[in-house]
Amino acid sequence: MPANLIDTIDRTSYEPAYAQLVRILRRQIAAGMFRPGHRLPSEAQLCEQYGVSPMTVRRVINILVEQGAVVAEQGRGTFVKPIELGTAAFHLDELQRLFQGEETTVKLLEARIVSASERTARKLLLEVGQRTVFIRRLISHDESPVLYHREHVIYDPTRPIVEAEMEVTALRGLFNGGSEATLKRGELAIDATVMTEEEARLLHVSPGNAAFRVEHIFYDFENVPVSWGWFICPGDRLRFTTTVGIYDQEPHNV
Amino acid sequence: MPANLIDTIDRTSYEPAYAQLVRILRRQIAAGMFRPGHRLPSEAQLCEQYGVSPMTVRRVINILVEQGAVVAEQGRGTFVKPIELGTAAFHLDELQRLFQGEETTVKLLEARIVSASERTARKLLLEVGQRTVFIRRLISHDESPVLYHREHVIYDPTRPIVEAEMEVTALRGLFNGGSEATLKRGELAIDATVMTEEEARLLHVSPGNAAFRVEHIFYDFENVPVSWGWFICPGDRLRFTTTVGIYDQEPHNV
DNA sequence: AAGTGGTCTAGACCACTAT
């Protein structure tokens, strides 16, 4: 039985051979040709079958492994991976989309110098009473508020980040990958909470509603924490979604 | 000026050359040697500097691109990527860890055949009134309840999945990647909600507390939806965390 | 034209697993 003509690499295509083979194998797995736990053809067989070099097949297998579709075991073979919930990754795509649109506005509610509380001092590695800049922002989309942001930025006149952070446009850069060259890394965590009265009022929802709370700490290139705070988002205005298992198309994650 | 001895590839090491070079470049970026937006040495330069072949350097760059540390532009060069919030991905590692431990127990609260409601029918592509198996489970860790799971599984005597799903151990397999060869893919979504009285009672928290609601639909290899339901988890017993930007170590995601 | 990233080859050698 000759191989399906669709499952053939077109050397005249603009799509590279390795990408075509990834697509072909993904589709075959998704179609159930290779079931979870079963072995894929060996790399040597794939070389011969599709007329590509070992290095190219190797690359294809690597990509499928990274995508979580298969698992390669040295000396044994390459096996189709069963569906696995634990590897699910939720992306903040929706948040990103929010900041890309022109209909999104950032309103600075407050920005003033305060003395660090015990909690703020602990998060930013400061002494209690040291100065921080307390910033409150309201992010709206299509005139409707969707995010309430409050953060503490360390106050250091020699550090230009304070002025930069005050700019309402700085937030947009953070989400879209602007030129925030002063920040090196950040740590994020999502909680589920019930909104306070202040939060509910600002976001135009009834108090007692559920919300996501995205806490963040950002560090500069000297690994000094420079910003701590969180976003509040009503639970019904944001949805984190993902997929697990085998898809015909490339996964949008990984 | 000779290169730092630490930034040298040890050919006698068990760690492959490409992995060493990934580590070296990551560290240099994290140390601020190459700042966001700046150009990395060209691939030819890296070949000469570290004494590896073009193919190996290419692989290294590919890995750094996948990790989100750099962006490669054909004809221009490879540039360090600025920190970008939108690319953050939250993993369910904690959930997975939960199911790996031996201290985790799954208790079947209920399993009975019911007629599909309008909502269930829509989700599972059934007619209203068709039979589904309604399952309620309580997942506990160290004798303390952490997850409440309710799902509808389509009822089809010829389909073995019903019996398999009834097994309380099936859930464990789903999270750890067991041998669930009947399920092809799933779609997941996270909401923030306020717990109902029933949920709060089962999870031993006060009603009105916030919770994560992880909704799921699973499909078999014929792309037929076979299971719809959701997990409820108290907001203070689960935290989704992630990092953005440049880290010295490999990111645990991607 | 020169320099950059991007693909691909045809092999070599190694480490591991099964028989």
Added chain:
DNA sequence: TAGTGGTCTAGACCACTTT
């Protein structure tokens, strides 16, 4: 021992961008 995945080479050729 034979078969499997895993690394690596030393080039070739191409597409793209800058000068």
